[in-house]
Amino acid sequence: MSELLLQLDDLVKTYGAGEAETKVLRGLNLQLNKGELAALLGPSGSGKSTLLTILGTLMQPTSGSHTMLGVDLAAANDKALTEFRNLHIGFVFQFHNLLPDFTALENVIFPTAVREGRETSAALARGRDLLGRMGLANRVDFPSANLSGGQKQRVAVARALMNRPELVLADEPTGNLDRTSASQVMELIGQINRDEGTTFLISTHDEKIAATCRRQIVVGDGLVTG
Amino acid sequence: MLYAMKIATRYLTSSKAQTTLLVVGVALGVFIFIFMSALIGGLANFILKSIAGDISYITIVAEVAEPELLIRQDNGHILVAREKSAARQPILREAGTFVPMIEALLGVTAVSPQINGSGTMTRGAQVSQVAISGVVPGKESAILQLKSYIVSGSDRVGTGLVIIGQTLADDLDLAVGDTIRLDSSRDVNAILTVSGIYKIGQGGLDRGAAFVSLNTARTLFAVPQGVTRIEIKLTDIFDADKIAARISAMTGLNAKSWTEEGAQLLSALDAQGQTGLLLKTFAMVSIVIGIASSLLLSTYRRKAEIGIMRAMGASRLFVIFVFVSQGALVGLLGGLLGAGLGYAVLSAFPPRDSANPSVMPIDITEGAFGIAIGLTFVIAILAAILPARSAARVDPVTAIGK
Numbered sequence: 001m002s003e004l005l006l007q008l009d010d011l012v013k014t015y016g017a018g019e020a021e022t023k024v025l026r027g028l029n030l031q032l033n034k035g036e037l038a039a040l041l042g043p044s045g046s047g048k049s050t051l052l053t054i055l056g057t058l059m060q061p062t063s064g065s066h067t068m069l070g071v072d073l074a075a076a077n078d079k080a081l082t083e084f085r086n087l088h089i090g091f092v093f094q095f096h097n098l099l100p101d102f103t104a105l106e107n108v109i110f111p112t113a114v115r116e117g118r119e120t121s122a123a124l125a126r127g128r129d130l131l132g133r134m135g136l137a138n139r140v141d142f143p144s145a146n147l148s149g150g151q152k153q154r155v156a157v158a159r160a161l162m163n164r165p166e167l168v169l170a171d172e173p174t175g176n177l178d179r180t181s182a183s184q185v186m187e188l189i190g191q192i193n194r195d196e197g198t199t200f201l202i203s204t205h206d207e208k209i210a211a212t213c214r215r216q217i218v219v220g221d222g223l224v225t226g
Numbered sequence: 227m228l229y230a231m232k233i234a235t236r237y238l239t240s241s242k243a244q245t246t247l248l249v250v251g252v253a254l255g256v257f258i259f260i261f262m263s264a265l266i267g268g269l270a271n272f273i274l275k276s277i278a279g280d281i282s283y284i285t286i287v288a289e290v291a292e293p294e295l296l297i298r299q300d301n302g303h304i305l306v307a308r309e310k311s312a313a314r315q316p317i318l319r320e321a322g323t324f325v326p327m328i329e330a331l332l333g334v335t336a337v338s339p340q341i342n343g344s345g346t347m348t349r350g351a352q353v354s355q356v357a358i359s360g361v362v363p364g365k366e367s368a369i370l371q372l373k374s375y376i377v378s379g380s381d382r383v384g385t386g387l388v389i390i391g392q393t394l395a396d397d398l399d400l401a402v403g404d405t406i407r408l409d410s411s412r413d414v415n416a417i418l419t420v421s422g423i424y425k426i427g428q429g430g431l432d433r434g435a436a437f438v439s440l441n442t443a444r445t446l447f448a449v450p451q452g453v454t455r456i457e458i459k460l461t462d463i464f465d466a467d468k469i470a471a472r473i474s475a476m477t478g479l480n481a482k483s484w485t486e487e488g489a490q491l492l493s494a495l496d497a498q499g500q501t502g503l504l505l506k507t508f509a510m511v512s513i514v515i516g517i518a519s520s521l522l523l524s525t526y527r528r529k530a531e532i533g534i535m536r537a538m539g540a541s542r543l544f545v546i547f548v549f550v551s552q553g554a555l556v557g558l559l560g561g562l563l564g565a566g567l568g569y570a571v572l573s574a575f576p577p578r579d580s581a582n583p584s585v586m587p588i589d590i591t592e593g594a595f596g597i598a599i600g601l602t603f604v605i606a607i608l609a610a611i612l613p614a615r616s617a618a619r620v621d622p623v624t625a626i627g628k
Contacts, residue, residue: 058537058623079541086539097534097626101240114540118228159538 002033005166005199006055011064013050013222024050026222027064032201034166037193039210040203042219048203049171051219055201056089056169057081069166086115090160090198094172096152098144098159104131104151105140108158115163123162130158134188150181157188161198170202174209186212227547234551237524248520249560255513256564256602257571259506260593264572266502267592270495274463277491278484280370280426282338282457283466286324286479288316315343319452324477328458333469336368336459341443343454345410347390347436349398356394356436358410360443369457372424372437378402379422383439387421391432395423408436410446418442513560513602514609517553521613525549525620532617533625542618549614550607557606561599568593 013025024047032038042048053059054066057073066074069088073081090111098107106119109127113119131140134154139147144155153173160168170189174182186209193200202213210216218226238245318324321339329337341360346353366381367373372389373381379402383389388408390400400406400420409415418438426432444450458473458481460466466483473481485492525532532545572590 053623056537082536082539082541085537091537093626097530097537099531099534101236110535111538113229114535114538114544116229119232163539 002035005032005034005036006068007031007065008055009065011051011054011066012062013047013054013059014062024222025054025061025064028219028223030217030224032167032199034199035193035197036215037190037200037213038202038215038217039213040201040217040219041205041207041210042225046219047222048219052169052171052201052203055167056091057085086111087163088166090163090165090168092153092156092160092168092170092173094175096149096156096176098152098155100143100145102144103141104136104144104147104155107144107155108162110159111162127158127162130161131155134158135184148181150177150184153177153181153185154188157185157192161192161196164196165198167199167201170200172204173202174204174206182206182209227544227551230544230547231551231555233548234555237528237548238552238555241524244520245556248516248556249563251516252513252556252560252602252606253564253567255509255516256561256598257567258509259598259601260565260568260595261571261588262502262505262509263594263598264568264588264590264592265586266498267594268587268589270498271589271592272587273491273495273498278463278488281484281488282369283460283463283484284458284470284473284481285484286318286456286458286473286477286481288318288454289480315447315449315454317449317452317454318456318479320477321453321456322451324479325456327476328456328473331469331472333461333465334458335461336365338362338365338368338457338459339440339453340455340457341440341447341449341453343411343443343447345408345436345446347394347398348407348409349400349404352398354394354397354434356390356408356434358408358443358446359435359437360440360446361437362440366437369459370426370431375424375426376422377425379420381422381424383421383437383442385439385441386416386418387439388418388442389422389424389437390420391435392423392425393429393433394436395420397433408438408446412446412448414446414448416442416446510601510605513557514605517556517606517609518612520556521549521553521610522616524552525613525617528617529620529625532620533622536620536622537626545618545620546611546614549617550610553606553610553614554603557603557609558599560606561602564602565595565599568595568598 008028008030011025011028012023015022015024028051040048040052054061061074064074065072071084073084076084099110105124105127108130109119109123112123116123128140131137134157136151136154139151144152147155174185177185189200189202190212192198202209204210217224325337325339328334338361343358345356345358347356361383363382363384366383377392381389388406395401398406402420402423404420405417406420407415407417460469463484467485470481470483473479535545572588572593575586575588575590
């Protein structure tokens with residue numbers, strides 16, 4: 001039996017107030033188990049991005065329960081959420097979002113270095129190992145600004161995995177890549193999911209990408225509909 | 227936070243032109259601070275040296291005894307009193323006891339017991355009014371730096387010798403080795419030889435003063451014991467009030483600090499100091515504005531990066547450290563560069579001791595280099611706090627979305 005990673009109960013998120021109030025999530029319920037590779041599908045405006053943002057602890061829900069690894073995140077303060085995010089959640093964005101003044105390796109080890117206050121030799125070794133697994137062993141010391149789009153996105157995947165998080169949230173990770181690069185990235189994600197049991201939740205509009213995932217979660221009108 | 231410092235350094239080095247301009251701007255502010263400190267300090271020293279260098283810092287003069295009542299009656303008023311004597315000078319009879327005590331006080335560099343009075347100097351048919359100062363041989367330059375003003379002969383007084391000013395010498399057509407007659411106001415005279423001629427540049431002293439030995443003055447003014455005045459020099463002119471009060475308490479004499487009659491000089495120095503402080507404050511304010519505005523701009527430009535860092539688990543405190551570290555590094559570099567520039571420029575000016583009215587009296591030792599660097603470092607950190615807090619408040623969701 002799979003172990004529960006996170007659970008959302010009756011999750012509501014509202015923007016604005018009064019007449020301008022917009023309810024984006026309307027009592028959403030969701031469970032994710034450890035080791036899942038799930039696609040998050042839904043039309044624009046369905047609440048996918050808001051859901052990912054709340055799951056990433058970058059935003060608090062208006063009401064409802066959000067627990068992950070047994071921790072009540074809906075009640076946690078900013079400091080606790082920041083620490084939790086650093087240790088347990090990784091992000092892959094559509095536009096890589098690397099730090100442009102840093103090398104590929106410096107970008108990858110950032111989540112560990114920021115926690116430990118320095119770049120330890122263990123972190124540097126893991127960063128090199130991850131970049132090697134992403135096929136970027138010869139790009140370790142390249143300034144991130146000089147990498148191609150596909151390479152940047154693979155660096156972003158390596159960075160998301162740096163602290164061995166239980167959950168990686170990917171928002172359209174291949175949306176800005178050509179078909180070959182997109183396939184490479186998805187192959188890497190699948191491989192890491194299989195080898196390390198990392199849970200991936202991938203928001204995508206691409207049905208081919210969704211088809212590579214073992215579970216498809218469909219969001220519509222602020223609720224999980226399928 | 228070592229890692230925050232690394233990111234701060236990377237941010238500064240990645241925008242080399244902007245950072246260079248910022249550091250140079252801070253360095254100029256520090257340079258102005260140092261230059262003004264050296265100028266104001268040097269000017270104050272120059273003024274003190276020029277005006278206060280030759281004066282007595284503490285002077286003890288015997289007080290004229292209040293006339294005693296000759297008849298006392300409890301009912302009604304009878305005003306019969308002995309008149310103050312204009313002819314007799316009050317004497318400090320216990321000077322011999324007090325002088326060693328005063329000399330032993332901490333901060334006292336020289337004590338000059340004197341007998342002063344007036345008289346006339348005669349050479350042939352030519353006569354001039356003079357103020358006569360009897361000083362201890364060997365202490366001629368204890369208060370007035372007589373030695374430095376001697377243009378002919380020596381500054382030593384002794385039995386049968388007199389030192390006079392250049393103008394008086396010209397008026398009486400005197401040279402070193404010539405003989406004059408000195409008549410005191412007590413109708414005692416002495417035949418003396420001119421041993422030295424000085425030129426101070428003050429009309430009163432150059433034309434109307436004569437320095438003789440203390441023993442010659444005793445004869446001229448009929449003062450067999452004691453002196454009429456004690457002049458005191460100190461290590462620090464601004465200790466005069468404190469030490470004068472101590473001497474008064476110790477001896478019971480009326481010791482007067484130079485500040486009682488030098489209030490105008492003190493006010494001028496104070497006003498000059500205030501002006502310098504104002505200019506230095508402006509320099510520091512310009513540094514604060516420069517650093518704060520530059521870092522605010524950097525915060526705005528790096529908003530997305532701050533958002534990414536926050537998403538990766540960087541705390542608000544970490545973000546604050548990154549931006550405060552940038553301010554600290556800019557402050558330190560600008561401070562050191564400005565201090566170096568200040569040292570190089572100030573070194574080109576003549577040393578303090580050789581300062582003369584024809585050049586700016588800049589004193590490199592008054593440059594306050596350490597204060598300038600330290601103060602710049604601290605205010606650069608303070609200036610960075612506002613941008614740093616602004617950066618820490620960046621919402622990662624909005625920033626990354628942009």
